[in-house]
Amino acid sequence: MLGTGLLQGLAVTAKNFAGSFHDPKRLTTVEYPEKKSVIPEAFRNFPFLVSENAEDPMGTLRCVACQICEKECPPQCIYIEKSKDKKPDASGKMQIYPAVFRIDSSVCMNCQICVEVCPFDAIKMDHVYEIATSERFETLLLDRHDLAKPNSYFHQIRPLEAAEVDGRLTAERKAAEEKAKAAALAKAALAAKPAAPAPAAPPKPPEQA
Amino acid sequence: MTTALLILIALVTLCSAATAMLLRNLIHSVLLLIGSWIGVSVFYLFAGAEFVAFAQVLVYVGAVSMVVLFAVLLTRRSRADMAVSPDTQSRAVSAVLAAGAVLAVLLYAVLLTPLPSGISQGPSANVRQIGTELMGTHAAALLVIGMILTVATLGGVVIASTDGASKKEGPK
Amino acid sequence: MNAAQDTGETLLERAPQALRDLLTSHLPEPWRWFANSLIAIVAILAVFGLLFAALTLAERKILGRVQNRPGPNRTGPFGLLQPIADGIKMLSKEDIVPRDADHLLHFLAPVTLLASSILAFAVIPYGRHLIPVELDAAVLYFFCVGATTELAVFMAGWSSHNKYSLLAAMRALAQLISYELPLLLSWLPVVMISGTLSTTGIVAAQSAWRWGWMPTWHVFTPWGLAGFVIFMVAALAESNRSPFDLPEAESELIAGHLTEYSGCKYVFFFMAEYFGMTALSGMAVTLFLGGWHAPLPSLEFIPSYVWFGAKLITLLMGFIWIRATFPRLRIDQLTRFAWKFLVPLALVNLGTTAFWSLSFGWTGPLLAARCTVAVILVVVPFVLLGRRLSSGLTPRTYSYAP
Numbered sequence: 049m050l051g052t053g054l055l056q057g058l059a060v061t062a063k064n065f066a067g068s069f070h071d072p073k074r075l076t077t078v079e080y081p082e083k084k085s086v087i088p089e090a091f092r093n094f095p096f097l098v099s100e101n102a103e104d105p106m107g108t109l110r111c112v113a114c115q116i117c118e119k120e121c122p123p124q125c126i127y128i129e130k131s132k133d134k135k136p137d138a139s140g141k142m143q144i145y146p147a148v149f150r151i152d153s154s155v156c157m158n159c160q161i162c163v164e165v166c167p168f169d170a171i172k173m174d175h176v177y178e179i180a181t182s183e184r185f186e187t188l189l190l191d192r193h194d195l196a197k198p199n200s201y202f203h204q205i206r207p208l209e210a211a212e213v214d215g216r217l218t219a220e221r222k223a224a225e226e227k228a229k230a231a232a233l234a235k236a237a238l239a240a241k242p243a244a245p246a247p248a249a250p251p252k253p254p255e256q257a
Numbered sequence: 258m259t260t261a262l263l264i265l266i267a268l269v270t271l272c273s274a275a276t277a278m279l280l281r282n283l284i285h286s287v288l289l290l291i292g293s294w295i296g297v298s299v300f301y302l303f304a305g306a307e308f309v310a311f312a313q314v315l316v317y318v319g320a321v322s323m324v325v326l327f328a329v330l331l332t333r334r335s336r337a338d339m340a341v342s343p344d345t346q347s348r349a350v351s352a353v354l355a356a357g358a359v360l361a362v363l364l365y366a367v368l369l370t371p372l373p374s375g376i377s378q379g380p381s382a383n384v385r386q387i388g389t390e391l392m393g394t395h396a397a398a399l400l401v402i403g404m405i406l407t408v409a410t411l412g413g414v415v416i417a418s419t420d421g422a423s424k425k426e427g428p429k
Numbered sequence: 430m431n432a433a434q435d436t437g438e439t440l441l442e443r444a445p446q447a448l449r450d451l452l453t454s455h456l457p458e459p460w461r462w463f464a465n466s467l468i469a470i471v472a473i474l475a476v477f478g479l480l481f482a483a484l485t486l487a488e489r490k491i492l493g494r495v496q497n498r499p500g501p502n503r504t505g506p507f508g509l510l511q512p513i514a515d516g517i518k519m520l521s522k523e524d525i526v527p528r529d530a531d532h533l534l535h536f537l538a539p540v541t542l543l544a545s546s547i548l549a550f551a552v553i554p555y556g557r558h559l560i561p562v563e564l565d566a567a568v569l570y571f572f573c574v575g576a577t578t579e580l581a582v583f584m585a586g587w588s589s590h591n592k593y594s595l596l597a598a599m600r601a602l603a604q605l606i607s608y609e610l611p612l613l614l615s616w617l618p619v620v621m622i623s624g625t626l627s628t629t630g631i632v633a634a635q636s637a638w639r640w641g642w643m644p645t646w647h648v649f650t651p652w653g654l655a656g657f658v659i660f661m662v663a664a665l666a667e668s669n670r671s672p673f674d675l676p677e678a679e680s681e682l683i684a685g686h687l688t689e690y691s692g693c694k695y696v697f698f699f700m701a702e703y704f705g706m707t708a709l710s711g712m713a714v715t716l717f718l719g720g721w722h723a724p725l726p727s728l729e730f731i732p733s734y735v736w737f738g739a740k741l742i743t744l745l746m747g748f749i750w751i752r753a754t755f756p757r758l759r760i761d762q763l764t765r766f767a768w769k770f771l772v773p774l775a776l777v778n779l780g781t782t783a784f785w786s787l788s789f790g791w792t793g794p795l796l797a798a799r800c801t802v803a804v805i806l807v808v809v810p811f812v813l814l815g816r817r818l819s820s821g822l823t824p825r826t827y828s829y830a831p
Contacts, residue, residue, distance in 0.1 A: 049813055049815060050812075050814075050815025050816070050818060050819055051815065053824075054754075054755065057754045057755060058750065058751075058754050060754070061495045061750065061753045061754040062750070064494070064495045064496070064497060065491065065494045065495045065750075065753075068494040068495075068497060068499075069494075074497050075494075075497055075498070075499065076497050076498070077497070077498045077499055079502075107586070228712070267737060288534070288580075293579065307564060307565050307569075307570070308565070308569065308626075308826055309565045310568045311566050311569040311570050311573040312569065312573070313571040314574075314576065314577070315569065315572060315573035315576050317579060318573075318574065318576055318577055319576025319577070319579060319580075319609065320606070320609075321578070323579055323580075323583070323602060323606055326583055327599075327602075331597075355617070384565060384566055384569075384625075384626050385625075396623070
């Protein structure tokens with residue numbers, strides 16, 4: 049009969065109206081400046097540089113200034129200058145570090161390619177979205193001091209990925225350590241070979257001798 | 258006070274009617290004509306005939322004016338199209354003659370109507386009486402007028418719809 | 430009834446009158462009438478101006494809630510100052526008039542529209558003693574004032590010297606004229622039954638109680654319900670409200686005949702729309718919902734104007750609810766709905782009313798027969814006409830991407 053559809057429609061809107069007062073599903077707006085919506089872990093906006101600890105961010109950057117990201121960046125918003133000297137990295141190895149690391153936030157398009165290509169897990173995508181500035185040039189060009197954020201922050205914004213990265217890194221380090229130990233052992237063995245026979249040999253040379 | 262007001266309304270009514278005839282712009286003329294209709298309805302109101310006054314506004318200002326406006330907008334082809342001077346001498350003469358005849362009839366009717374002198378208590382006709390009169394004694398006249406209007410409407414529809422028929426005949 | 434009236438004469442019932450008399454009592458006699466009228470005008474303008482402001486806010490709030498968002502809530506507590514902010518914004522905007530526009534008519538159009546929509550408030554009885562002007566043909570006056578809105582719409586469209594304005598104005602006129610007929614036909618039954626064109630008389634005709642508790646409002650009769658529904662549908666169309674808001678379809682046209690209007694003049698149109706809606710709702714309350722009468726005898730201690738206001742606001746909320754629900758009609762659907770559905774239904778309703786008024790004295794089993802026949806006379810044409818209107822139209826099927 050004519051009109052039943054109209055009544056159904058009215059019922060739907062009435063349900064929405066009444067529901068908006070008690071059912072959060074029917075009032076989905078998050079009133080932004082006061083409240084912020086929960087960002088899913090995979091949300092990405094603007095890269096940041098991971099540093100191992102918060103106290104000395106510049107000293108513990110994972111970045112080794114290999115410049116792969118700079119070369120891969122499609123809009124070419126990354127600018128890196130290698131350091132002349134070397135610093136020990138997290139595993140104590142001496143590494144080059146970025147003397148200058150700049151990202152132009154007005155050019156960056158959040159494509160995540162820098163993150164994909166980084167072999168050191170040194171650059172990751174951030175969760176920030178309030179990156180507006182009141183000025184057009186200087187404040188949009190972020191240098192390594194602005195970009196560096198500690199690993200604990202990375203754990204905070206994406207716990208799953210950070211745990212995976214940390215696991216891999218410690219495994220790698222352990223492997224590297226073991227390798228180094230093995231290498232050191234081998235080296236020691238190698239070094240000891242001439243030396244090792246020495247304790248055993250001494251009786252010999254004298255024999256030979 | 259009341260007399261001055263009545264004279265003012267009469268002046269407004271007559272002036273707007275006169276200006277409506279003089280103006281070049283047809284839309285302005287129509288709007289002024291509507292103004293004079295409203296003036297007439299105010300007269301009815303003063304005479305105590307509320308029903309007639311409101312019916313006048315409802316019918317003339319609400320409906321007839323729209324018909325006139327639609328007619329003006331649909332028929333006028335361009336601004337330059339409007340004839341300012343009569344085509345021929347004989348047409349002008351016949352127009353003047355026709356207008357004069359209408360004026361004569363109207364004047365005759367007005368002059369011969371016995372107007373009551375002084376203030377008289379008009380017939381206090383309320384809506385109920387008007388209704389009974391229309392549906393009782395004047396029912397036949399009402400029906401005839403309704404018939405005529407219906408026929409006129411149908412005639413208008415027929416005239417308007419011949420447009421398509423002539424187009425069909427066109428290519429022959 | 431008399432007893433109820435006596436108890437109803439409480440202090441509150443008399444309060445508006447008493448306040449007015451207090452203000453004008455020290456004036457000389459010839460001036461008192463003038464001052465009383467002036468106070469009535471000021472009161473109407475103030476009350477309905479405030480109602481207009483509140484209504485714009487309520488509309489935005491309710492539409493927001495229906496669409497799962499909170500609506501305006503930034504200006505003041507709960508967004509209560511939003512109408513003021515809107516008003517300041519609109520009034521401080523530049524008033525732009527097109528160079529080739531007909532300046533006088535361009536100015537007159539909003540003024541005419543607003544004036545005629547305010548004039549309509551004059552004959553509505555707001556309470557037992559609250560009616561600004563008592564006229565013998567008040568209902569006719571109300572609708573003859575409403576008829577001048579068409580003229581204003583045409584003036585706005587034509588004087589803008591903009592083809593879109595003119596086309597939209599013509600469309601608006603087609604709509605207004607189409608719905609004028611069902612609007613007028615829908616209240617005729619009320620006049621037939623109550624035998625008067627005066628609004629106080631119509632309200633008085635609905636003052637009795639059936640079985641001691643049921644109000645004899647016209648809407649509680651079969652013909653009254655049909656008339657009420659037709660009246661409200663036509664009122665929606667007459668006040669250019671959704672789903673009949675084609676003249677200024679925001680999402681399709683620029684603004685129809687309002688294209689060339691800005692600033693204060695635009696506010697005038699906007700106000701006129703809301704005033705027209707309010708006035709038509711007030712008239713619907715008067716004609717069908719018993720005017721200022723209380724819905725139950727035991728509730729008569731509440732002043733009559735409160736009841737009128739409550740009914741009026743209920744109807745206005747209904748307007749907003751409808752706007753939140755229905756999509757806009759196409760112009761051909763709009764006119765077809767008027768001429769092929771509403772007008773025949775209203776004409777049949779006249780016959781139903783005639784039967785109802787002829788069978789006035791029936792009692793006992795005949796009373797049941799009277800009600801049954803009247804209900805059949807209302808429902809059967811509705812179903813048949815509805816079937817004809819929607820024949821050939823099936824529910825649309827949508828195919829979604831897998």
